[in-house]
Amino acid sequence: MNRFDRITSMLIHLQSKKVVTSQELADRYDISLRTVYRDIRSLEEAGIPIIGEAGRGYSLVDGYKLPPVMFTREEAMAFVASSKLLRNVGDEELKNSYESALFKIKAILKGPDKTIVENLEKNVKVIENRFTPPNKSIPLEKLLTAIAHKFVVNFEYFANSSQEITLRTVEPIGVFQTGNNWRLIAFCQLRNDYRDFRLDRITNIELSSKPFTKNHPPFDDFVNKEAKDFELIKVVFTTCKHSYRYFGDQKYYYGFVKEIDLGERVELHFLTSNIWSISRWAMSFMDAIEIVEPEEMIGKMRYIAEKFLENTSNYQPPAERMAYLESVKN
Numbered sequence: 001m002n003r004f005d006r007i008t009s010m011l012i013h014l015q016s017k018k019v020v021t022s023q024e025l026a027d028r029y030d031i032s033l034r035t036v037y038r039d040i041r042s043l044e045e046a047g048i049p050i051i052g053e054a055g056r057g058y059s060l061v062d063g064y065k066l067p068p069v070m071f072t073r074e075e076a077m078a079f080v081a082s083s084k085l086l087r088n089v090g091d092e093e094l095k096n097s098y099e100s101a102l103f104k105i106k107a108i109l110k111g112p113d114k115t116i117v118e119n120l121e122k123n124v125k126v127i128e129n130r131f132t133p134p135n136k137s138i139p140l141e142k143l144l145t146a147i148a149h150k151f152v153v154n155f156e157y158f159a160n161s162s163q164e165i166t167l168r169t170v171e172p173i174g175v176f177q178t179g180n181n182w183r184l185i186a187f188c189q190l191r192n193d194y195r196d197f198r199l200d201r202i203t204n205i206e207l208s209s210k211p212f213t214k215n216h217p218p219f220d221d222f223v224n225k226e227a228k229d230f231e232l233i234k235v236v237f238t239t240c241k242h243s244y245r246y247f248g249d250q251k252y253y254y255g256f257v258k259e260i261d262l263g264e265r266v267e268l269h270f271l272t273s274n275i276w277s278i279s280r281w282a283m284s285f286m287d288a289i290e291i292v293e294p295e296e297m298i299g300k301m302r303y304i305a306e307k308f309l310e311n312t313s314n315y316q317p318p319a320e321r322m323a324y325l326e327s328v329k330n
Contacts (some may be wrong), residue, residue, distance in 0.1 A: 001029070007039050011048060014060050021057035071105055073113045077120055079105055084126045094141040138182055138199035142207050146172045150212045155205040157197060166190065168197075171212045174219035175199070185222045187214070194222065235270040235278055236292035238262065243288035254278045267292070276300060 001009070006029055013028065014020055025036045040058060044050050049061035071079075079102055086098050106117055139155070146153045150171075157168050170186035173194075177183070182199040232255070239247075244266045255272040272278045279300040282289060286305070291298050 003039075006031075007042055010039055011043060014050065014058060015064075019053070019057045019059045024057070071109065073109075073116060076105055076109055076113060076117050080117055080120050081124060084124050091138050091140040094144075097141065139202055139205040140175065140182060140199065142205050143172050143175055143184060143199070146207055147174060152208050152210040152212065153205060154208065155202045158201040158203070160201070165203075170195070170197075171214070171216065173216050173222065176223055185219065187212075187216060189213075232271040232273055233275050234293065235272055235275070235297060236267065237282065237289045237297075238265045238267045238292065239285060239289045240265055243285055246285070250281065254281055280304060 010025060010029070013025065022033050022036045025031075025039075026033050029036075031039075040050060040052070049064050051059050051061060053059070083098055083102050086095055106114060109117060143153065145151070152169060152171055154167065154169050156165050158165050167190075169189045170184075171189075172184055172186040175182055175184050184197040184199060184202075186195060186197060187193070188195040235255075241264065247268075251268065251270075254277065255270045257269045257271055259269070260267040270278060275294075275297060279297050282291075282297070283301055283304055286301065291301070
């Protein structure tokens with residue numbers, strides 16, 4: 001990005017927030033703090049009314065507005081791609097709001113850019129995986145509204161551990177996505193403590209106008225704690241390339257990190273929080289894999305195999321089945 005584009009973008013950034021710190025600008029544009037100070041000075045010399053507050057950051061004088069925003073072709077294309085991905089969220093209200101915003105963006109594009117964006121829309125699709133559960137409706141937009149305005153919300157929640165539905169009144173702090181699930185961190189008045197809720201288990205949500213009853217720690221503190229609470233275990237095993245093609249997308253559900261081509265075999269690396277889960281999945285390929293680490297996984301797979309043999313010790317297959325097994329063996 002050249003200096004002119006950076007300074008123009010910096011001005012839009014300043015208008016997007018009440019206060020912007022020097023470090024925030026330095027991080028976004030990958031420049032030094034000295035360069036930030038120089039660019040801010042250039043904006044001031046151009047007549048932009050910027051207020052610098054020691055220890056806080058920069059802000060624009062109240063009432064100052066930029067001319068109508070113009071989007072570049074690349075920015076509009078990014079919005080189109082995002083709108084396709086948003087179809088997998090499962091919140092109709094949020095999708096409708098995004099589509100409305102996209103129409104406004106397309107309305108201010110130049111003629112040739114509109115044609116390019118329209119062509120792109122026709123040629124970008126998101127097809128649901130028929131082997132995964134369909135996306136459930138989640139109340140993301142209502143929760144985002146409550147988080148932004150610091151409003152209390154009421155909803156019914158299905159707890160998987162107890163298999164019960166309870167009525168919850170919460171103060172929502174933030175949402176995050178992990179794996180295929182959106183989750184909510186909120187202060188639960190029923191439990192008088194902070195809780196983590198899966199959005200697809202929330203139903204009958206009601207947005208109130210009641211303000212929060214207390215000040216909450218920063219959302220990042222909860223997210224960092226959530227990440228630390230999941231003690232991840234490294235799993236490595238190899239498989240032949242013939243069998244590897246059957247792994248498909250399933251490997252991503254078990255913490256797949258990377259693969260290494262070893263010639264005739266492939267080495268797969270995983271980070272998982274549940275060694276039992278990945279062990280049971282790996283059992284479906286037990287004739288084609290070799291465990292590298294951890295040794296604990298070999299023990300668990302042996303246990304599963306032994307229990308299976310124990311549970312089927314009295315099974316007597318039909319004669320034709322026995323003949324088939326012998327033919328396969330030979």
